[in-house]
Amino acid sequence: MTTENQDNRNYNRKVPRRIAQTVLNSLKGGVVPRVGLPYVTVGRKSEIEALLHDVDIISEGGASFRFIVGRYGSGKSFLLQTIRNYVMDRNFIVVDADLSPERRLQGTRGQGLATYRELIRNLSTKTRPEGGALTLVLDRWINNVRTETAVRTGLEPEDPLFREKVREDIYEVIRSVSDLVHGFDFARLLSLYYQAFAENDDETKAKVTKWFRGEYRTRTEAREELGVSVIITDDDWYDYLKLFAFFFRQAGYSGMLILIDELVNIYKIPNSITRQNNYEKILTMYNDTLQGKAQYLGILMSGTPQCIEDTRRGVYSYEALRSRLSEGKFSREGARDLLAPVIRLEPLSGEEMFVLTEKLADMHAGLYGYERRVTDDDLELFIRIEYGRIGADQKITPREVIRDFIELLDILYQRPSLTAEALLGSDEFSYAKSDAVSDDAGEEFAEFTI
Numbered sequence: 024m025t026t027e028n029q030d031n032r033n034y035n036r037k038v039p040r041r042i043a044q045t046v047l048n049s050l051k052g053g054v055v056p057r058v059g060l061p062y063v064t065v066g067r068k069s070e071i072e073a074l075l076h077d078v079d080i081i082s083e084g085g086a087s088f089r090f091i092v093g094r095y096g097s098g099k100s101f102l103l104q105t106i107r108n109y110v111m112d113r114n115f116i117v118v119d120a121d122l123s124p125e126r127r128l129q130g131t132r133g134q135g136l137a138t139y140r141e142l143i144r145n146l147s148t149k150t151r152p153e154g155g156a157l158t159l160v161l162d163r164w165i166n167n168v169r170t171e172t173a174v175r176t177g178l179e180p181e182d183p184l185f186r187e188k189v190r191e192d193i194y195e196v197i198r199s200v201s202d203l204v205h206g207f208d209f210a211r212l213l214s215l216y217y218q219a220f221a222e223n224d225d226e227t228k229a230k231v232t233k234w235f236r237g238e239y240r241t242r243t244e245a246r247e248e249l250g251v252s253v254i255i256t257d258d259d260w261y262d263y264l265k266l267f268a269f270f271f272r273q274a275g276y277s278g279m280l281i282l283i284d285e286l287v288n289i290y291k292i293p294n295s296i297t298r299q300n301n302y303e304k305i306l307t308m309y310n311d312t313l314q315g316k317a318q319y320l321g322i323l324m325s326g327t328p329q330c331i332e333d334t335r336r337g338v339y340s341y342e343a344l345r346s347r348l349s350e351g352k353f354s355r356e357g358a359r360d361l362l363a364p365v366i367r368l369e370p371l372s373g374e375e376m377f378v379l380t381e382k383l384a385d386m387h388a389g390l391y392g393y394e395r396r397v398t399d400d401d402l403e404l405f406i407r408i409e410y411g412r413i414g415a416d417q418k419i420t421p422r423e424v425i426r427d428f429i430e431l432l433d434i435l436y437q438r439p440s441l442t443a444e445a446l447l448g449s450d451e452f453s454y455a456k457s458d459a460v461s462d463d464a465g466e467e468f469a470e471f472t473i
Contacts (some may be wrong), residue, residue, distance in 0.1 A: 038062050043390040047383070051429040053422055055100040057153070063382050064105055066188035066375040067098065070368070071389030073361040074106050074323070078113060079319045082277040086312035090286075090338075090348065091325040092367035097420050099325040102368070103282050106323065110280050111149045114161065114332075116271050118142040118264070119282035127289060128304040130257060135304070136237055142281065143236045158232055164274035165220050168192045186221075193217050196273045200266060208253045208265045215249060231454070237263075261308060268320035278319035290337050303339035309347065309364070331365065371421055373406050379421070380405065380428050387432045396435060401443035405431070408447060 037045075042059040049056035052062075070091075077087035093099045107117050120126060120141035127134040133187035145154040169180070169189050178185035194214070201210035212231050219227035230248050237255040239245040245254050255263050268279040292298045305324070311317045331338045331348075348365050370377070380402050388395040409424050431446055 036388050038389055040390055043386045044411065046389065047387060047429055050383075050425050051383045051433075053426060055104045057104060060101070060105050060108055062386065063379060064101075065382070066371045067102055067105070067368075069361055070102060070366055071105065071109070073366065075109060077321055078106075078110055078115070078278075081280070081319055082113070082115075083269060084272075084318050086315070086317040086320045086322075088309045088312040088322045088364060089324075090331060090365045091323060092328055092331050092365055093325075094327060094420060095422070097368050097370070097422075099368060100284055101421070103284060103323060103325055107147075107280070108152075108284060110277075110321075111147060111152060114149065114275075114277040115146075116146065116156075116267075116276050116279045117147045117282065118279065119145050119147075119284070122283060122288040123285065124288060127292070127297075127301055128261075128283075129300045133257050135257040136255065136260055138283075139255065139264070140237050142264070148276075157235060158228070160271070160276075161216055161232070161276065161292075162220065164196075165193065165217060167275050168196075168392065190217075192222075196270070198333040199273055200270050203258060203269060205253075205262050208251065209270070211251060212249075213270070214249075236306040248350050261304070265311070265320060269318055278321065280321040283307045283322070283324045286324050286338075290326070290330035290333065295336075298336065299341060302338060302344055305338065306341065306343050309344070326368070358465070373410050374375055376409075376421070376424055377402055377406050379425070383425070383428060384432060387429070387436070391436055393436065397432065397443050401447070404444070406445055 038059065042062070046056045046059040046063060074089065077089065081087060089098050091102055103119070107119065111117055119209045120138050122128075122138065122161065125134060126138040126141055128138060130137075131134045142382065143157060146156050146160070148152050148156045148160065148440065150156075151159055172178070172185065172189045172192055173180065176185065176188055178188065197210045197213050197217075200206045200213065203209075212234055216228060216231040219225075219231065227249075228346075234245060234249060234251070234254070237260060239248075239254045242252050242254055246252050264279075264281065271279050289298060289301045308322055312320065312322060318435075329337060334340055334345070381399075384395055384402070405428060406424075409427065431443065434446060435441055435443060
Protein backbone atom coordinates (compact mmCIF):
# COMPACT_ATOMS: atom_id res chain seq x y z
CA MET A 24 0.00 0.00 0.00
CA THR A 25 1.32 3.44 -0.89
CA THR A 26 1.82 6.19 1.67
CA GLU A 27 -0.82 8.26 -0.11
CA ASN A 28 -3.40 5.47 0.19
CA GLN A 29 -2.54 4.97 3.82
CA ASP A 30 -3.02 8.70 4.47
CA ASN A 31 -6.40 8.58 2.75
CA ARG A 32 -7.48 5.70 4.94
CA ASN A 33 -6.31 7.37 8.13
CA TYR A 34 -8.13 10.54 7.11
CA ASN A 35 -11.40 8.74 6.42
CA ARG A 36 -11.20 6.73 9.63
CA LYS A 37 -11.53 10.02 11.47
CA VAL A 38 -14.88 10.90 9.89
CA PRO A 39 -17.40 11.57 12.69
CA ARG A 40 -20.00 8.82 12.73
CA ARG A 41 -22.87 11.29 12.41
CA ILE A 42 -21.37 12.68 9.21
CA ALA A 43 -20.44 9.23 7.88
CA GLN A 44 -24.03 8.04 8.40
CA THR A 45 -25.41 11.08 6.56
CA VAL A 46 -22.96 10.77 3.66
CA LEU A 47 -23.49 7.04 3.10
CA ASN A 48 -27.28 7.18 3.45
CA SER A 49 -27.51 10.15 1.09
CA LEU A 50 -25.28 8.62 -1.56
CA LYS A 51 -27.05 5.27 -1.40
CA GLY A 52 -30.34 7.11 -1.82
CA GLY A 53 -29.03 8.92 -4.89
CA VAL A 54 -28.90 12.40 -3.36
CA VAL A 55 -26.01 14.69 -2.49
CA PRO A 56 -25.26 15.18 1.23
CA ARG A 57 -24.95 18.77 2.45
CA VAL A 58 -22.24 17.81 4.94
CA GLY A 59 -19.11 15.69 4.73
CA LEU A 60 -18.33 16.25 1.05
CA PRO A 61 -14.59 16.90 1.58
CA TYR A 62 -14.29 13.31 2.82
CA VAL A 63 -15.46 11.85 -0.51
CA THR A 64 -14.55 14.45 -3.13
CA VAL A 65 -12.43 13.08 -5.98
CA GLY A 66 -11.73 14.41 -9.46
CA ARG A 67 -13.28 17.60 -10.87
CA LYS A 68 -10.07 19.45 -9.99
CA SER A 69 -10.08 21.53 -13.18
CA GLU A 70 -13.77 22.40 -12.86
CA ILE A 71 -13.36 23.43 -9.23
CA GLU A 72 -10.33 25.57 -10.04
CA ALA A 73 -12.25 27.33 -12.84
CA LEU A 74 -15.19 28.06 -10.54
CA LEU A 75 -12.95 29.24 -7.71
CA HIS A 76 -11.32 31.66 -10.14
CA ASP A 77 -14.82 33.12 -10.61
CA VAL A 78 -15.15 33.32 -6.83
CA ASP A 79 -12.00 35.43 -6.64
CA ILE A 80 -13.41 37.83 -9.25
CA ILE A 81 -16.71 38.05 -7.35
CA SER A 82 -14.95 38.93 -4.11
CA GLU A 83 -13.25 41.81 -5.93
CA GLY A 84 -16.59 43.31 -6.97
CA GLY A 85 -17.26 41.37 -10.14
CA ALA A 86 -19.97 38.88 -11.06
CA SER A 87 -20.17 35.55 -12.87
CA PHE A 88 -22.71 33.19 -14.42
CA ARG A 89 -22.06 29.54 -15.25
CA PHE A 90 -24.07 26.52 -16.38
CA ILE A 91 -22.99 23.09 -15.10
CA VAL A 92 -24.13 20.49 -17.64
CA GLY A 93 -24.12 16.73 -17.25
CA ARG A 94 -26.33 13.67 -17.49
CA TYR A 95 -28.43 12.47 -14.55
CA GLY A 96 -26.10 11.12 -11.89
CA SER A 97 -22.96 12.58 -13.46
CA GLY A 98 -22.13 14.73 -10.44
CA LYS A 99 -23.71 18.12 -11.19
CA SER A 100 -25.35 18.47 -7.78
CA PHE A 101 -22.23 17.08 -6.12
CA LEU A 102 -20.10 19.76 -7.78
CA LEU A 103 -22.55 22.49 -6.76
CA GLN A 104 -22.49 21.36 -3.14
CA THR A 105 -18.70 21.08 -3.20
CA ILE A 106 -18.40 24.67 -4.44
CA ARG A 107 -20.97 25.68 -1.82
CA ASN A 108 -18.70 24.38 0.94
CA TYR A 109 -15.60 25.97 -0.59
CA VAL A 110 -17.09 29.45 -0.83
CA MET A 111 -18.64 29.40 2.64
CA ASP A 112 -15.13 28.74 3.95
CA ARG A 113 -14.13 31.91 2.06
CA ASN A 114 -16.71 33.99 3.94
CA PHE A 115 -19.34 33.90 1.19
CA ILE A 116 -23.07 33.73 1.70
CA VAL A 117 -24.75 30.99 -0.34
CA VAL A 118 -28.40 30.67 -1.34
CA ASP A 119 -29.59 27.57 -3.19
CA ALA A 120 -32.81 26.10 -4.55
CA ASP A 121 -33.99 23.24 -6.76
CA LEU A 122 -36.46 24.23 -9.45
CA SER A 123 -39.75 22.31 -9.60
CA PRO A 124 -43.24 22.75 -11.12
CA GLU A 125 -43.97 25.11 -8.20
CA ARG A 126 -40.61 26.92 -8.34
CA ARG A 127 -39.52 28.56 -11.56
CA LEU A 128 -37.70 31.73 -12.52
CA GLN A 129 -40.86 33.32 -13.87
CA GLY A 130 -44.52 32.33 -13.63
CA THR A 131 -48.10 33.50 -13.66
CA ARG A 132 -48.92 32.12 -10.20
CA GLY A 133 -45.97 33.30 -8.16
CA GLN A 134 -43.55 30.49 -9.10
CA GLY A 135 -40.67 32.95 -9.41
CA LEU A 136 -41.35 34.39 -5.97
CA ALA A 137 -41.54 30.82 -4.64
CA THR A 138 -37.98 30.28 -5.90
CA TYR A 139 -36.86 33.48 -4.19
CA ARG A 140 -38.42 32.34 -0.91
CA GLU A 141 -36.66 28.98 -1.17
CA LEU A 142 -33.34 30.71 -1.86
CA ILE A 143 -33.69 33.00 1.17
CA ARG A 144 -34.89 30.12 3.35
CA ASN A 145 -31.67 28.27 2.45
CA LEU A 146 -29.43 31.31 2.99
CA SER A 147 -26.29 29.85 4.56
CA THR A 148 -22.98 30.95 6.03
CA LYS A 149 -20.01 29.06 7.39
CA THR A 150 -21.42 29.28 10.92
CA ARG A 151 -24.96 28.37 9.78
CA PRO A 152 -24.42 25.98 6.84
CA GLU A 153 -27.84 24.36 7.16
CA GLY A 154 -29.66 27.53 6.07
CA GLY A 155 -31.99 29.98 7.80
CA ALA A 156 -29.16 32.45 8.42
CA LEU A 157 -30.84 35.72 7.38
CA THR A 158 -31.56 37.01 10.89
CA LEU A 159 -28.13 35.87 12.05
CA VAL A 160 -26.49 37.85 9.23
CA LEU A 161 -28.49 41.02 9.95
CA ASP A 162 -27.72 40.85 13.67
CA ARG A 163 -24.06 40.12 12.99
CA TRP A 164 -23.87 43.17 10.71
CA ILE A 165 -25.11 45.48 13.47
CA ASN A 166 -22.90 43.91 16.14
CA ASN A 167 -19.85 44.17 13.85
CA VAL A 168 -20.56 47.85 13.28
CA ARG A 169 -20.82 48.38 17.05
CA THR A 170 -17.51 46.58 17.61
CA GLU A 171 -15.70 48.50 14.86
CA THR A 172 -17.09 51.79 16.13
CA ALA A 173 -15.93 51.04 19.67
CA VAL A 174 -12.42 50.21 18.45
CA ARG A 175 -12.21 53.27 16.21
CA THR A 176 -13.58 55.81 18.69
CA GLY A 177 -12.55 54.32 22.01
CA LEU A 178 -16.02 55.18 23.37
CA GLU A 179 -17.91 53.03 25.86
CA PRO A 180 -21.22 51.45 24.74
CA GLU A 181 -23.07 53.36 27.48
CA ASP A 182 -21.92 56.70 26.11
CA PRO A 183 -24.70 58.52 24.15
CA LEU A 184 -22.05 59.67 21.68
CA PHE A 185 -21.17 56.00 21.00
CA ARG A 186 -24.78 55.23 20.03
CA GLU A 187 -24.77 58.22 17.70
CA LYS A 188 -21.54 57.10 16.04
CA VAL A 189 -22.97 53.58 15.56
CA ARG A 190 -26.07 55.06 14.02
CA GLU A 191 -23.95 57.10 11.60
CA ASP A 192 -21.97 54.03 10.53
CA ILE A 193 -25.13 51.96 10.09
CA TYR A 194 -26.74 54.61 7.93
CA GLU A 195 -23.59 54.94 5.84
CA VAL A 196 -24.10 51.32 4.73
CA ILE A 197 -27.83 51.92 4.23
CA ARG A 198 -27.16 54.97 2.04
CA SER A 199 -24.76 52.99 -0.16
CA VAL A 200 -27.55 50.48 -0.87
CA SER A 201 -30.21 53.10 -1.55
CA ASP A 202 -28.59 54.17 -4.85
CA LEU A 203 -29.31 50.80 -6.51
CA VAL A 204 -32.50 49.67 -8.26
CA HIS A 205 -35.19 49.22 -5.57
CA GLY A 206 -32.46 50.28 -3.15
CA PHE A 207 -34.51 53.03 -1.51
CA ASP A 208 -37.16 50.58 -0.33
CA PHE A 209 -34.54 48.02 0.66
CA ALA A 210 -32.63 50.64 2.64
CA ARG A 211 -35.80 51.70 4.42
CA LEU A 212 -36.36 48.13 5.60
CA LEU A 213 -32.76 47.90 6.79
CA SER A 214 -33.31 51.10 8.74
CA LEU A 215 -36.44 49.66 10.35
CA TYR A 216 -34.52 46.53 11.29
CA TYR A 217 -31.73 48.53 12.91
CA GLN A 218 -34.20 50.65 14.89
CA ALA A 219 -35.96 47.50 16.11
CA PHE A 220 -32.61 45.95 17.05
CA ALA A 221 -31.56 49.04 19.01
CA GLU A 222 -34.90 49.08 20.85
CA ASN A 223 -34.99 45.29 21.46
CA ASP A 224 -38.23 45.16 19.46
CA ASP A 225 -38.28 41.52 18.39
CA GLU A 226 -41.77 41.81 16.91
CA THR A 227 -40.75 44.46 14.39
CA LYS A 228 -37.53 42.57 13.61
CA ALA A 229 -39.64 39.52 12.76
CA LYS A 230 -41.88 41.58 10.49
CA VAL A 231 -38.93 43.08 8.63
CA THR A 232 -37.41 39.62 8.23
CA LYS A 233 -40.74 38.42 6.90
CA TRP A 234 -40.61 41.20 4.29
CA PHE A 235 -37.05 40.28 3.28
CA ARG A 236 -38.17 36.66 2.87
CA GLY A 237 -40.85 37.76 0.40
CA GLU A 238 -43.71 36.51 2.56
CA TYR A 239 -46.01 39.54 2.38
CA ARG A 240 -48.68 38.72 -0.18
CA THR A 241 -50.23 42.18 -0.56
CA ARG A 242 -49.03 45.76 -0.28
CA THR A 243 -51.90 46.47 2.10
CA GLU A 244 -50.63 43.85 4.54
CA ALA A 245 -47.09 45.29 4.40
CA ARG A 246 -48.36 48.84 4.86
CA GLU A 247 -50.45 47.88 7.91
CA GLU A 248 -47.62 46.01 9.62
CA LEU A 249 -44.54 48.00 8.58
CA GLY A 250 -45.75 51.23 7.04
CA VAL A 251 -44.19 50.41 3.65
CA SER A 252 -46.13 50.23 0.39
CA VAL A 253 -43.88 47.86 -1.55
CA ILE A 254 -43.39 44.09 -1.48
CA ILE A 255 -41.13 41.69 -3.31
CA THR A 256 -42.97 40.26 -6.32
CA ASP A 257 -42.63 37.64 -9.02
CA ASP A 258 -41.31 40.29 -11.41
CA ASP A 259 -38.58 41.92 -9.29
CA TRP A 260 -37.30 39.23 -6.89
CA TYR A 261 -34.01 38.91 -8.78
CA ASP A 262 -33.35 42.66 -8.30
CA TYR A 263 -33.55 42.13 -4.55
CA LEU A 264 -31.02 39.31 -4.73
CA LYS A 265 -28.62 41.75 -6.39
CA LEU A 266 -29.32 44.18 -3.53
CA PHE A 267 -28.63 41.47 -0.97
CA ALA A 268 -25.30 40.63 -2.65
CA PHE A 269 -24.19 44.26 -2.48
CA PHE A 270 -25.43 44.68 1.08
CA PHE A 271 -23.75 41.49 2.30
CA ARG A 272 -20.45 42.83 1.03
CA GLN A 273 -20.95 46.05 3.00
CA ALA A 274 -21.86 43.90 6.01
CA GLY A 275 -18.46 42.18 5.98
CA TYR A 276 -18.96 39.13 3.74
CA SER A 277 -17.00 38.40 0.56
CA GLY A 278 -20.04 38.13 -1.68
CA MET A 279 -23.02 35.92 -2.50
CA LEU A 280 -23.35 32.79 -4.62
CA ILE A 281 -26.71 31.65 -6.04
CA LEU A 282 -27.03 27.92 -6.82
CA ILE A 283 -30.02 26.80 -8.89
CA ASP A 284 -30.36 23.08 -9.66
CA GLU A 285 -32.82 21.01 -11.72
CA LEU A 286 -33.01 23.38 -14.67
CA VAL A 287 -34.75 20.51 -16.45
CA ASN A 288 -38.01 21.64 -14.80
CA ILE A 289 -38.06 24.66 -17.12
CA TYR A 290 -37.44 22.36 -20.09
CA LYS A 291 -40.51 20.33 -19.02
CA ILE A 292 -42.89 23.32 -19.01
CA PRO A 293 -45.50 22.46 -21.64
CA ASN A 294 -46.42 26.04 -22.54
CA SER A 295 -43.88 27.52 -24.97
CA ILE A 296 -44.56 31.14 -23.96
CA THR A 297 -43.99 30.32 -20.27
CA ARG A 298 -40.75 28.53 -21.15
CA GLN A 299 -39.56 31.50 -23.17
CA ASN A 300 -40.37 33.86 -20.28
CA ASN A 301 -38.19 31.74 -18.02
CA TYR A 302 -35.36 31.73 -20.53
CA GLU A 303 -35.70 35.49 -20.83
CA LYS A 304 -35.17 35.71 -17.07
CA ILE A 305 -32.00 33.64 -17.44
CA LEU A 306 -30.85 36.01 -20.19
CA THR A 307 -31.40 38.99 -17.89
CA MET A 308 -29.29 37.37 -15.16
CA TYR A 309 -26.60 36.37 -17.64
CA ASN A 310 -26.38 39.84 -19.17
CA ASP A 311 -26.31 41.52 -15.75
CA THR A 312 -23.31 39.51 -14.63
CA LEU A 313 -21.35 39.97 -17.85
CA GLN A 314 -22.16 43.65 -18.29
CA GLY A 315 -21.26 44.71 -14.76
CA LYS A 316 -24.83 45.40 -13.65
CA ALA A 317 -24.37 43.09 -10.66
CA GLN A 318 -21.62 43.16 -8.05
CA TYR A 319 -20.31 40.59 -5.58
CA LEU A 320 -22.69 38.04 -7.14
CA GLY A 321 -22.17 34.61 -8.69
CA ILE A 322 -24.84 32.43 -10.28
CA LEU A 323 -24.50 28.71 -10.99
CA MET A 324 -27.29 26.78 -12.73
CA SER A 325 -27.18 23.07 -13.52
CA GLY A 326 -29.07 20.87 -15.94
CA THR A 327 -28.86 17.97 -18.35
CA PRO A 328 -27.43 18.29 -21.88
CA GLN A 329 -30.91 17.90 -23.32
CA CYS A 330 -32.45 20.72 -21.28
CA ILE A 331 -29.64 23.01 -22.41
CA GLU A 332 -29.01 22.00 -26.02
CA ASP A 333 -32.46 21.03 -27.30
CA THR A 334 -33.25 23.75 -29.86
CA ARG A 335 -36.99 23.08 -29.62
CA ARG A 336 -37.58 23.25 -25.85
CA GLY A 337 -34.23 23.75 -24.12
CA VAL A 338 -32.20 26.83 -23.28
CA TYR A 339 -30.91 26.87 -26.86
CA SER A 340 -34.48 27.33 -28.11
CA TYR A 341 -34.06 30.93 -26.98
CA GLU A 342 -31.84 32.29 -29.74
CA ALA A 343 -30.31 35.06 -27.64
CA LEU A 344 -29.01 32.45 -25.18
CA ARG A 345 -27.99 29.91 -27.82
CA SER A 346 -25.82 32.44 -29.61
CA ARG A 347 -24.10 33.35 -26.33
CA LEU A 348 -23.61 29.85 -24.92
CA SER A 349 -22.84 27.54 -27.86
CA GLU A 350 -19.40 25.95 -27.91
CA GLY A 351 -16.79 27.16 -30.35
CA LYS A 352 -15.07 25.10 -33.01
CA PHE A 353 -12.13 23.93 -30.91
CA SER A 354 -13.85 22.55 -27.80
CA ARG A 355 -14.27 18.77 -27.71
CA GLU A 356 -14.35 15.89 -25.24
CA GLY A 357 -11.05 15.82 -23.38
CA ALA A 358 -10.29 19.44 -24.29
CA ARG A 359 -13.19 21.50 -22.95
CA ASP A 360 -12.96 25.24 -22.43
CA LEU A 361 -13.58 25.55 -18.69
CA LEU A 362 -13.56 29.34 -18.93
CA ALA A 363 -16.67 29.27 -21.14
CA PRO A 364 -20.15 30.00 -19.67
CA VAL A 365 -21.08 26.32 -19.97
CA ILE A 366 -19.03 23.69 -18.13
CA ARG A 367 -19.75 20.19 -19.44
CA LEU A 368 -18.92 17.44 -16.98
CA GLU A 369 -16.98 14.54 -18.39
CA PRO A 370 -17.20 11.08 -16.75
CA LEU A 371 -14.94 10.31 -13.83
CA SER A 372 -12.11 7.99 -14.82
CA GLY A 373 -11.75 4.47 -13.48
CA GLU A 374 -8.79 5.62 -11.38
CA GLU A 375 -10.86 8.40 -9.80
CA MET A 376 -13.70 5.98 -9.06
CA PHE A 377 -11.18 3.61 -7.44
CA VAL A 378 -10.11 6.38 -5.05
CA LEU A 379 -13.73 7.19 -4.30
CA THR A 380 -14.68 3.59 -3.51
CA GLU A 381 -11.62 3.34 -1.27
CA LYS A 382 -12.78 6.39 0.68
CA LEU A 383 -16.30 4.97 0.98
CA ALA A 384 -15.02 1.58 2.14
CA ASP A 385 -12.96 3.25 4.89
CA MET A 386 -15.90 5.44 5.89
CA HIS A 387 -18.25 2.44 6.06
CA ALA A 388 -15.78 0.47 8.20
CA GLY A 389 -15.34 3.43 10.53
CA LEU A 390 -19.10 3.94 10.87
CA TYR A 391 -19.87 0.32 11.80
CA GLY A 392 -16.66 -0.34 13.71
CA TYR A 393 -15.07 -3.21 11.79
CA GLU A 394 -11.73 -3.77 10.09
CA ARG A 395 -12.09 -3.11 6.40
CA ARG A 396 -12.48 -6.39 4.52
CA VAL A 397 -12.66 -5.07 0.97
CA THR A 398 -9.15 -5.22 -0.45
CA ASP A 399 -7.59 -3.09 -3.17
CA ASP A 400 -7.92 -6.09 -5.49
CA ASP A 401 -11.65 -6.23 -4.70
CA LEU A 402 -11.99 -2.53 -5.47
CA GLU A 403 -10.15 -2.94 -8.76
CA LEU A 404 -12.36 -5.89 -9.71
CA PHE A 405 -15.51 -3.95 -8.86
CA ILE A 406 -14.43 -0.97 -10.96
CA ARG A 407 -13.44 -3.19 -13.89
CA ILE A 408 -16.83 -4.90 -13.81
CA GLU A 409 -18.78 -1.64 -13.59
CA TYR A 410 -16.79 -0.02 -16.37
CA GLY A 411 -16.84 -3.23 -18.43
CA ARG A 412 -20.57 -3.06 -19.07
CA ILE A 413 -21.68 -2.63 -22.66
CA GLY A 414 -22.06 1.09 -23.27
CA ALA A 415 -20.57 2.03 -19.90
CA ASP A 416 -18.27 4.57 -21.49
CA GLN A 417 -21.35 6.57 -22.51
CA LYS A 418 -24.00 5.70 -19.96
CA ILE A 419 -22.41 4.87 -16.61
CA THR A 420 -22.59 7.59 -13.95
CA PRO A 421 -20.93 8.02 -10.54
CA ARG A 422 -24.38 7.79 -8.92
CA GLU A 423 -24.91 4.24 -10.21
CA VAL A 424 -21.44 3.06 -9.28
CA ILE A 425 -21.63 4.57 -5.79
CA ARG A 426 -25.06 3.09 -5.13
CA ASP A 427 -23.90 -0.38 -6.21
CA PHE A 428 -20.78 -0.14 -4.09
CA ILE A 429 -22.49 0.98 -0.88
CA GLU A 430 -24.99 -1.85 -1.32
CA LEU A 431 -22.05 -4.23 -1.66
CA LEU A 432 -20.53 -2.90 1.58
CA ASP A 433 -23.86 -3.17 3.41
CA ILE A 434 -24.34 -6.79 2.38
CA LEU A 435 -20.79 -7.75 3.33
CA TYR A 436 -21.26 -6.13 6.74
CA GLN A 437 -24.56 -7.93 7.35
CA ARG A 438 -23.30 -11.28 5.99
CA PRO A 439 -19.74 -11.70 7.36
CA SER A 440 -19.52 -15.19 5.78
CA LEU A 441 -19.62 -13.70 2.28
CA THR A 442 -16.68 -12.21 0.42
CA ALA A 443 -16.52 -9.37 -2.07
CA GLU A 444 -15.32 -11.75 -4.78
CA ALA A 445 -18.29 -14.06 -4.13
CA LEU A 446 -20.78 -11.21 -4.49
CA LEU A 447 -19.10 -9.82 -7.60
CA GLY A 448 -19.11 -13.27 -9.18
CA SER A 449 -22.75 -14.04 -8.41
CA ASP A 450 -25.47 -14.53 -11.00
CA GLU A 451 -27.25 -11.52 -9.48
CA PHE A 452 -24.34 -9.40 -10.67
CA SER A 453 -24.15 -11.14 -14.05
CA TYR A 454 -25.53 -8.14 -15.91
CA ALA A 455 -22.13 -6.59 -15.34
CA LYS A 456 -20.07 -9.74 -15.15
CA SER A 457 -16.92 -9.94 -17.25
CA ASP A 458 -14.09 -12.39 -17.77
CA ALA A 459 -12.40 -10.72 -14.81
CA VAL A 460 -14.61 -12.78 -12.46
CA SER A 461 -14.04 -16.51 -12.04
CA ASP A 462 -16.82 -19.11 -12.16
CA ASP A 463 -15.58 -20.41 -8.79
CA ALA A 464 -16.57 -17.12 -7.21
CA GLY A 465 -20.12 -17.51 -8.47
CA GLU A 466 -20.33 -21.04 -7.05
CA GLU A 467 -19.02 -19.73 -3.71
CA PHE A 468 -21.83 -17.17 -3.56
CA ALA A 469 -24.42 -19.85 -4.47
CA GLU A 470 -23.19 -21.94 -1.54
CA PHE A 471 -23.84 -19.15 0.94
CA THR A 472 -27.29 -18.24 -0.42
CA ILE A 473 -28.91 -21.67 -0.52
